[in-house]
Amino acid sequence: MGQKKALLIDITLCVGCNACQAACKVENKLPEGEEKALSLSAFTALSEHDGLFVRHMCQHCDIPTCVSACPVGALEKRADGPVLYDGDKCIGCRYCMQACPFHIPRYEWKSTRPGIKKCILCAPRLAKGLPTACAEACPTGATKFGDRNDLLIEATNRITADPGKYVAKIYGKTDVGGTSVLYLSPVPFEKLGFDTRLGQEPMPLLSMNALSKVPNVVGVGSVMLAGIWWITNRREDVAREEGSRKQDSNHENRG
Amino acid sequence: MKTFKFPRITFWGVVATTLILLGVGAAIARFTLGLGATTNLSDEFPWGLWIGFDFLGIGLAAAGFTIVAAVHLFHARQYEPIVRPAILTAFIGYLLVVLVLVIDLGRPDHFWHPLVMWNPHSVMFEITWCVILYTTVLSAEFAPIVLEKFNLHAPIKWIHSVSLPLMILGVLLSTLHQSSFGSLYLIVPNRLHPLWYTPLLPILFFISCIASGVSMVILETLVLSRKGRTLLPAALRANLAKITAVALAVYLVVRFQDMFSRHALGELKHLTYHSAAFYFEIIVGFVIPFILLLSHRIRNSRRGLYVTTLMVLAGFAANRMNTAITGLESYPTHTYFPSLLEVLIMTGIAAIGFTAFTLIARYLPIFPDMPQPEPDEHPFSSLSPAVEGE
Ligand code: SF4
Ligand code: SF4
Ligand code: SF4
Numbered sequence: 001m002g003q004k005k006a007l008l009i010d011i012t013l014c015v016g017c018n019a020c021q022a023a024c025k026v027e028n029k030l031p032e033g034e035e036k037a038l039s040l041s042a043f044t045a046l047s048e049h050d051g052l053f054v055r056h057m058c059q060h061c062d063i064p065t066c067v068s069a070c071p072v073g074a075l076e077k078r079a080d081g082p083v084l085y086d087g088d089k090c091i092g093c094r095y096c097m098q099a100c101p102f103h104i105p106r107y108e109w110k111s112t113r114p115g116i117k118k119c120i121l122c123a124p125r126l127a128k129g130l131p132t133a134c135a136e137a138c139p140t141g142a143t144k145f146g147d148r149n150d151l152l153i154e155a156t157n158r159i160t161a162d163p164g165k166y167v168a169k170i171y172g173k174t175d176v177g178g179t180s181v182l183y184l185s186p187v188p189f190e191k192l193g194f195d196t197r198l199g200q201e202p203m204p205l206l207s208m209n210a211l212s213k214v215p216n217v218v219g220v221g222s223v224m225l226a227g228i229w230w231i232t233n234r235r236e237d238v239a240r241e242e243g244s245r246k247q248d249s250n251h252e253n254r255g
Numbered sequence: 256m257k258t259f260k261f262p263r264i265t266f267w268g269v270v271a272t273t274l275i276l277l278g279v280g281a282a283i284a285r286f287t288l289g290l291g292a293t294t295n296l297s298d299e300f301p302w303g304l305w306i307g308f309d310f311l312g313i314g315l316a317a318a319g320f321t322i323v324a325a326v327h328l329f330h331a332r333q334y335e336p337i338v339r340p341a342i343l344t345a346f347i348g349y350l351l352v353v354l355v356l357v358i359d360l361g362r363p364d365h366f367w368h369p370l371v372m373w374n375p376h377s378v379m380f381e382i383t384w385c386v387i388l389y390t391t392v393l394s395a396e397f398a399p400i401v402l403e404k405f406n407l408h409a410p411i412k413w414i415h416s417v418s419l420p421l422m423i424l425g426v427l428l429s430t431l432h433q434s435s436f437g438s439l440y441l442i443v444p445n446r447l448h449p450l451w452y453t454p455l456l457p458i459l460f461f462i463s464c465i466a467s468g469v470s471m472v473i474l475e476t477l478v479l480s481r482k483g484r485t486l487l488p489a490a491l492r493a494n495l496a497k498i499t500a501v502a503l504a505v506y507l508v509v510r511f512q513d514m515f516s517r518h519a520l521g522e523l524k525h526l527t528y529h530s531a532a533f534y535f536e537i538i539v540g541f542v543i544p545f546i547l548l549l550s551h552r553i554r555n556s557r558r559g560l561y562v563t564t565l566m567v568l569a570g571f572a573a574n575r576m577n578t579a580i581t582g583l584e585s586y587p588t589h590t591y592f593p594s595l596l597e598v599l600i601m602t603g604i605a606a607i608g609f610t611a612f613t614l615i616a617r618y619l620p621i622f623p624d625m626p627q628p629e630p631d632e633h634p635f636s637s638l639s640p641a642v643e644g645e
Contacts, residue, residue: 065442071379072365072372091368092361094301095379099442106298107361109291114361195445203442207378210438210457214381218427225328225423232330 004062005081005126006148006180007135008155009055011192012165013142016053020044023137027122040106043119044134049192052185055143057134058083058104058119059172060180061202068204069099081148081180082121090115101176101198121180148180155184177202271606278603281596282358290361295594302579304593305359308601310436310575312352312608315568317468318475319345319393320429327422333491339400339621340475340486343612345429346393351608353386358600378438385432392425404619434461440578449519450533451582459510466502466541467571469495470564477561479622486622493554499567500548503541510537528586532577540570 018034024044025032035042037056044057060083067075067083074089075096085105092114097105108114122132130136131145138144144151152173159166171189172179176198183189190196285293296303322341325331357363369383396418399411414421437460440447453459473495480486487495514520523530544563553559584590593601615621 068374068376069379069442071374071377071383072368073374074372089365089368089372090362091365092363093359093379094361095377095439097298097301101445103298107301109297110289111291112287112289114290198445203444204376206441206444206454207438208376209454210435210441211376211378211381214431217431221427221430222423225324225426226419229328229330229419229423232328236330236332 003080003147003149004180005121006060006146006151006182007121007132008144008146008151008182008184010142010144010158010184011052011054012184012186013140014046014053014055015140015142016046016048017139018046019137019139020055020134020143021046023133024119027125027133028120038104038106038118040108040117043117047193052187052192054183054192054194056102057181058121059102059176060119060121061176062178062180063176063202063204065099065101065176065203066096066105068207069095071095078123080126082123082126084120084123085116085118087115099203101195101203148182151182155182158184171196174200176200271610274599274602274606275610276603277599278601278606281599281603284596285358285600286363293594293596295592295597297591299589300580300583300591303591304580304597304601305355307576307579308604309352309355309359310579311572312348312355313432313436314464314467314571314575315471316345316348316352317429317433317464318471319348319396319468320426321465321468322472323396323422324426327418328426334487334495336486336622337472337476340479340616341472342393342396343400343615343621344471344475346390346397347608347611347615349386349390349393351604353390354604354607355601356386378435378441381435382432382439385428385435389425389428389432392421392428395421396425400619400621430461433464434458436460437578443583446583447578448522448529448582449517450514450522450529451578453513453517453519455509455513456578459506459513462502462506462509463571463574466499466506466567469499469502470567470571473499473560474564474568477557477564479616489555492560493551496548496554496560496563499564500545503545503548503567507537507541507545528584529581532573532581536570536573536577539566540573541567544570 021035021042021044022032024030025041028043030041030043033041035045036047038045044055046053046055048054060077060081062077064075064077064083067073067077070090071093072089072091074086074091075083076086077083094107094116096116097103097107105116105118107116122130122134125132132143135143135145144154146154152170155170155173159168159170165186166184167186167188169185169189171183171185171194172181175196177200183194185192185194188196281293290296294303318341322334322338326334326338357366360366369380370387374380395414399414402408402411402414434457437456437458440452440456441454444452473492476486476492511520523533526534544566547553547559547563547566550559553563580591
């Protein structure tokens, strides 16, 4: 615990052997077989872009959108990095799936008691002081496990040591407020299907700005509504008074 | 009460019964087979038609809080006769939405979790609480109507004594709830099409629900005033039409001003899947009804109001469906179309709503001050003035 763990994925080193996916399946007891996309049985998958391979997996965001979206707190960010899911709490609203900027959670659509599935950053192994299964299995060091701070220093060093080999960006360092999965790439990230327009702000701030107005709406709103009620009520009383006075005088006039 | 008459078999009765039965069948299938087998929802489209339907139900239920606020908080007493129909609409609307939400949840058996497991950072959490609290407030606002029918005056007195805070709470909760449906999408700036995504979503949702809520009230008074009875004088109805026009105008100004400042107007230059959906929504639902409602003649004609309010409601429906579905599609690779079962569950629930409204309006004092068409069926009508005079 303590230090925040992370993965550094160096796209220049990945040879597309798929050992990460195979190891992940063994570790998490998922059905065997190579898969090209994330699924209930593949927490990580490779996509190919002109001979370059990109690993997809949960980014274990520092301030995760999914965690902020979940109404019952079924998702939780651990201090040592992993974002974990508790199916006993989940109500199945699927807001986490809608909200995740990386489109990660997968749903057990076929089940009548469904939950979500995604990479858990091998939390049980981390607790034992072990690296993730995928990092351990990687033959080229394209996926490297370590403390997030150390990996950031290492990534910067790799870029400065060979500026021709990399674009000068560590994807995940500050994107959506920082993630626990960091990428280095030889070509601009958007060419590899990365969303580079997500910004540096954590996405949860977007809805928190709106939610933070709720106490104001309640406070100011109730005072205002009560005030309007009081004023119009008073006006009505006055009108009623005057009305009856007028009626009285009418009566008198007639009489 | 003593002689319960079986409802006559009518065309609409048969249609409603069929739809309800189909809906119940579809719901049974959904619960036994799971969401995957019965819906077109997927990891790409985790939300679909039902969420759109929730938006509609809640939007139409806006009738409740706007009229309650107008009559009881702003003392626009002239509108008193439509308070009860409006509360009934809102109450039924909210109950139906709760029903759809439970069907939509992957784990309906866990629906109570938000009550004890809190995440105040979640818009979904706020929405759940607004639904629960406002439904409670609505049942308290609705209870006197039932109690009155059974001649129970003591509890009515009690409810009346807390009615002011109750109504203020109701107005606040619906304000929050209407806008928080918009807030749901604040978190997907990367996915929702720029024609719909804006930080102003909660405000826009709120303004448009006023237009749709008031339109719904106008429509109801038109429909219910048919058989020789008038629920609301034509002049007051015309005033409601004016309020709708103002809400539409405010909406258009805010929406276009916002699109201009976000440089989203460029999306409208070419006719695409998304811009076509946008044009339909804005022109049919907002621009044309606004122009029509400027005319004194239309505001005072039954047929004119029928047409314009239906247009406002259609535009409102299009806006919510576009935000919930179209705006998240990327045509032609990545689209969603509801399955037959999703549609059947939705139409079944809508039919339950209409049937409930008709039955409740027939057996409970929803329209206390009107000349009663069948006096022997309404033994309670003589009681109503005593309760109304608070
Ligand atoms: S990538 Fe998605 S699922 Fe993973 S932590 Fe971030 S928001 Fe959550
Ligand atoms: S689907 Fe479950 S985990 Fe995801 S947001 Fe809803 S309750 Fe939370
Ligand atoms: S961290 Fe563990 S769970 Fe995640 S992809 Fe790697 S092996 Fe699979």
